[in-house]
Amino acid sequence: MSAAPIRESATGWYLYGVVPAGGEGPAAPAVDPSYEVVAIECGGVTGIASRVSLDEFDESTLPERLADAAWLERTIRAHEQVLEAALARTAVVPCRFCTVYRDEDHLRSFLAGHSNALAEALERLGGRVELGVKAFTAPEPRSTAGQAESGRAYLEARREEQRRREELAASRSRTAAELHGRLSSAAEDGVVLDLQSREASGRDEEMLFNGAYLVLERDRFERALDAIARERADLQLELTGPWPAYNFVPEELGRG
Amino acid sequence: MSSRELDSYRSGQPAQLADVLERVLDKGIVIAGDIKINLLDIELLTVKIRLLIASADKAREMGIDWWQNDPFLSGGNGQNGLEERLRKLEEKAGLPTSSEEG
Numbered sequence: 001m002s003a004a005p006i007r008e009s010a011t012g013w014y015l016y017g018v019v020p021a022g023g024e025g026p027a028a029p030a031v032d033p034s035y036e037v038v039a040i041e042c043g044g045v046t047g048i049a050s051r052v053s054l055d056e057f058d059e060s061t062l063p064e065r066l067a068d069a070a071w072l073e074r075t076i077r078a079h080e081q082v083l084e085a086a087l088a089r090t091a092v093v094p095c096r097f098c099t100v101y102r103d104e105d106h107l108r109s110f111l112a113g114h115s116n117a118l119a120e121a122l123e124r125l126g127g128r129v130e131l132g133v134k135a136f137t138a139p140e141p142r143s144t145a146g147q148a149e150s151g152r153a154y155l156e157a158r159r160e161e162q163r164r165r166e167e168l169a170a171s172r173s174r175t176a177a178e179l180h181g182r183l184s185s186a187a188e189d190g191v192v193l194d195l196q197s198r199e200a201s202g203r204d205e206e207m208l209f210n211g212a213y214l215v216l217e218r219d220r221f222e223r224a225l226d227a228i229a230r231e232r233a234d235l236q237l238e239l240t241g242p243w244p245a246y247n248f249v250p251e252e253l254g255r256g
Numbered sequence: 257m258s259s260r261e262l263d264s265y266r267s268g269q270p271a272q273l274a275d276v277l278e279r280v281l282d283k284g285i286v287i288a289g290d291i292k293i294n295l296l297d298i299e300l301l302t303v304k305i306r307l308l309i310a311s312a313d314k315a316r317e318m319g320i321d322w323w324q325n326d327p328f329l330s331g332g333n334g335q336n337g338l339e340e341r342l343r344k345l346e347e348k349a350g351l352p353t354s355s356e357e358g
Contacts, residue, residue, distance in 0.1 A: 058291060059291050073273060076277060094283075100290060100291035106290055240271060246284045249285050
C-alpha cells in the first residue's frame, strides 16, 4: 500500500493518530512527502501512519530539523492535515507530534498492546469534535501621562491611568470567564488555552480569550456563539476547527 | 441555520500556525515511540515561547490569570535549563524576567 521504500533500513514509522478499526489512510501529504499515509489495523483499532526517513526523524537528527522553522511548520501542518482528513470520516485520537517507531512490528505491537485503552478513548470521543474560540478586543489606549505639564499633573495622570488599567483588566477577566462559562454550557467539555501574542494571532487587536471545546451538537454551540456575538459588538470572535480532539484525549493512555 | 452569521467570524483561512502549534506540540496522547526526543531540550521550545508565551505576561497584566498554567512555563520539575533559556528570552525581549518567582 505504501510507496516502496528506497532504503528499507533507513525508514521508520510516524504515527499520527488512531481511528476505529476499518479506517482508511487519508489522502493527505505525509510528514515525509516521499511516502504515503496508510492505515495499519491491529488489535481492533487502526493506526494512521506513514513511513519516514530516519535521516530526518531519528533521535540524532530530529532536534536539528526541529530548529528549522520552515521544516517545523511544514511538518506540523502535515501532521495536522492528515488528522483533519481522517477526522472528516471518523473519530480520531491524535498523537503528539513526532511519535516514531523504528519498524512496523513495533508500531503494531503498540497498537495491539493498547487496543483497549485506545478503543475506549475513541468511544468517549464518539461524534464529538474540538472547536476553538478566540475573542479579541481593541488594544488599551496609550499612556498620555508623559504630556502632563507639571509633576503633580503627571502623578495624577499616572494614578488615573493605573486605576483605569485595573478596571479594564478586571472587566476583561470577567468577560473571559463569562465567555468560557457560556460556551462550556453548550459543549461537553471545555478548556482555557494560553493567550497568543499579536505576532502569533496576526491581528492588531489584543486576544482576550482563547478556549477549546469538545462539542457534540455543533448547532447548539454555534447558536451560543452567535448570541455572544450579537450581545458583544465590542468583541471580535473567531471560531476555528473542527480539530481532532487534541485537548480532550488523555495525555497518557490509561489515564483520564 | 446560523452559518450565515458564523461566516463573519469563521476565517475560512488555513489554520493559524499558532493554533496548530499549541495543539500538535503540546496536546494529544504521548506514546512511548522508539524515537525519543526531549521537546524541552530543543530550539522548538523557543519557537513556542516566541509565538505564544510572549502573551503570558500580557495576560497577567490584563488581569487574566486564571488560565491553565503550562507546566513548561511554571518551571519546577528541575527544568533549570529551560528556566534559564526563558529568562534569556525575556531579557532579550525587554520583559521583566521570571527569576524572582523561584
